Amino acid sequence: MSFLFIQLLSGVANAMVLFLIASGLTLIFGVTRIVNFAHGSLYMLAAYLTYSLVSALPLGPAGFYVAVPVAAALVALFGGLVEIVLLRRVYRAPELYQLLLTFALVLVVADAVRFVWGADNKTGPEAPGLAGSVRIAGQLFPTYDLAMIAFGPLVALGLWWLFYRTRWGILIRAATQDREMVAALGVDQRRLFTGVFVLGSFLAGLAGALQVPRTALTTVMDTTVIVEAFVVVVIGGMGSVWGALLASLLIGVLSAFGILILPRISIVLIFIVMAVVLIIRPWGLLGRPDVQSRAASGAAGLEAPRVPLPKAWLAGLLGALVVAPLVLPTFYVWLLVEMLAFALFATSLHLLMGTGGMVSFGHAAYFGLGAYGAALLMKSAGLPMPLAFLAAPVLAAAVSVVFGFFSVRLTSIYFAMLTLAFAQIVFAIVHQWYEVTGGDNGLLGVWPPPWLKSPAHYYYWALGAGAAGIALLKVVGGSPFGLTLRAVRDHARRAEAVGVNIRAHQLVAFVVAGFFAGLAGAVFVYLKGSVFPVYVDAPMSVQPLVMVLLGGVGSFAGPAIGAVVYKLLDSVITRYTEYWQVVLGAILILLVTTFPRGIVGVLGWRKP
């Protein structure tokens, strides 16, 4: 019994840290609608700052108690600066571009931390006075964890006071519910946004600083925490601080007990919880349904100026692609195949994001299923490679019917997070099912047969699949189905009123996108010869997202162009520096702030 009590306390202590991070994230989203990928970076930055401040301050160990608020304040300042200098420039762009900007920030901060503090793992200082443990119910329990359990509710109380007892807090609550109305009533949005960003960053910084005695400092602690924080925020309901508290407790306690029953479940538990919660409550535990935008569409302005690519250009491009392997050195032929795979992958996502207005954070699931499908059908089921290649996307599409069925019932960020949950469940399965998938050591020897082995031959194979896939997606996007999908995106209610079955259209789009992502996965797996769970993991879902945004979500050619430019940038930069992230991040920031409609937006010279 006492053991279960200790386990409960451990779970609650973890929950409190999660709550600190998640409350800031949910605030920022609630008011500004920014999906802040960089929230984890702020957390990491504060942890490292605390580490350095403790040794720099002439206070000895007691410096910890000064370092924590100072680090959190510095991070808050940094967050405010980012909002003013960078984010403000892109508020007018489609909402998604802010996401690309925060992604770029993640890259920059990660490398900055690695540059300043080095790549090695560190153990931080203890909190003096709280470093020991106390005996509870016959077992030792860290004093610091008890302090965290007390501190979490204090922060919650402070936030309650802020929201219900100050004018600023009331404005924030109002903006979370209906920011257009708040703006219409003459509240200065810019100040409100900056204020919220500073507060959110402060909370992230506080979490990072307070985590120092409890965890090791690593240069990857940003990405580790951000996904979990998003899960908590979504389970709780975006914008709801109390929801975040409830969800943190749920996740913290469930994880603590889950490992007792199923030791291997830690990898996927939180995603299963999230999927269940979202299927039952599509807006999270304490969230509210989105206020229907008064403007015709939340995605207004998404449709970028159309670039009338002359037919001759297209023919020229195809011609160039056909002769490419005859003139290019072998490696570039391989690189082109990789670009083709990703161009198709990104274009398939575009059917969801651009045409359908549904942002998926889990598109890698179908890419990965295509790759695993092709590998397993060939290696285990013994199908000849061309058959396995064609069957793989069918497998991806079949799974996307199931996942899509649940996902299209949700909207906006909830849709995105449910797709992520499904992708993580697929990830966990391929990661742990050693007998079939080889687990994290993957499947090897997935090479094309001898007649396709030469670079030129496989290139033409990939070109055939890629070009056909992209052309078919173009046809789908321009068909009556595609146009209806656009209508659904731009105004779901009006579309419904004229008799369109919204969910059916979205589901079909989801399955078509899944199919072509699977095809891209098949192209990729025979290029690399092996497949691993990382093909399904979250970073693989972020890649096509970045490509679509980089190229321009508003045009059909955007994602493919984005894929080519991203891969090219990536290949060049990694060759010259191990600090590739900061260079890539800086370029992305530059591109987003200069061309907020993506690369294709630049090319669109039609006046707005």
Next chain:
Amino acid sequence: MGSRRLASLLTLTLVLIAGLTPGATWAQAPIKLGEINSYSGIGAPFTGPYRAGVEMAVEEINAKGGVLGRKLEVVFRDDKGQPAEAVKHAQELVESEKVALIAGTFLSNVGLAVSDWAKQNKTMFVAAESLTEAITWAKGHDHAVRLRPNTYEQGRMLAEKAGKMKYVKWAVIGPNYEYGKRAWETFRDRLKELKPEVQVVGEQWPTLGKIEPGPMVTAILNQNPDALYVSLFGSDWLAFVREAQKRGLFQKTFVVGILLGEPEYIDPLKLEAPEGMLVTGYPWYDINIPAHKDWVARYIKRSDKTPVLGSLIGYITYLSVAEAIKKAGGTDTDKIVAAFKGLKVETPIGSITFRASDGQSTMGAWVGTTKVDAKRGVGIMVNHEYIPGEKVLPSDEEVKKLRPAN
């Protein structure tokens, strides 16, 4: 306006493409070697010292006139911890840089991906650190060899010692990766052979890099084992130690830790390093081989840091590569493959051999007990013993059964 932007975009593209074209070739061409490792991402904390070891080896070899009268030149590539990236680099290194062979890799799955590519493309691959047995056994082939003692060997080394101890009830905690699992299974199987009464009372498999140590420690305490086998490493291990110290786990339970005596994992703990653990590791401060002492002094002089195991692995990997090329008399892949069969290399820790049967080197590991060295402020290994690979590796006949026929 639009067309000017278009022009600048085109220029950017051209610059990028120009950036991709390899540099000019030299008249007296050096021997180029491709090195792929996780210099960023999850492997980053461990690959920096490895790289220092590689550079030191190459500098020393070149200072003595290189190999076959040609200098060695290493082309480094960062796989970011991603197998697909590593394969891309392998293609580029072989096809554009024309490297003689590929070496490196830290993560097991990256090592396997490169190894499989090397097999398909008939390129020599020298795995440096990747620990999975599969590289030399289940997925082994002629074109791959590996330096570091693998998971199986290190698990066996620990089991030989633990089997002589009194502990009966065992628990395990490790990352839910093949490495974590195999590190435990090889240990457990050998332990049960030596001591049939051994029982396993509990298992914990946290997600790599995402451990929540508090609940895990409590769960282990509740299982009440006599001894705990740990295959955690990196940040998971650091976070676990703090919680385990505070919750009194180390006072109650004897701990066996694979790799945990390596400076990579024990140094960051400073004075918090748990004492009395049975570990495999690398006590560089206490190895009485003159060549090694000299090597340590040179390493510290060159990089101003004390060495870790990765430094030594990087150094020996390139010594081995140089020896193989010398023995092959050139950079022809078939000849290098043949040269690695039974290749003997004189290293700072004595001579090692790349076995002809499976390409696994006979480099061993040190097994010892941890203790805190208050003077240096870090954990160290005491009562350690070097166990050469030959002592724990399966025989050539057994290996034949493990490897696919090819």
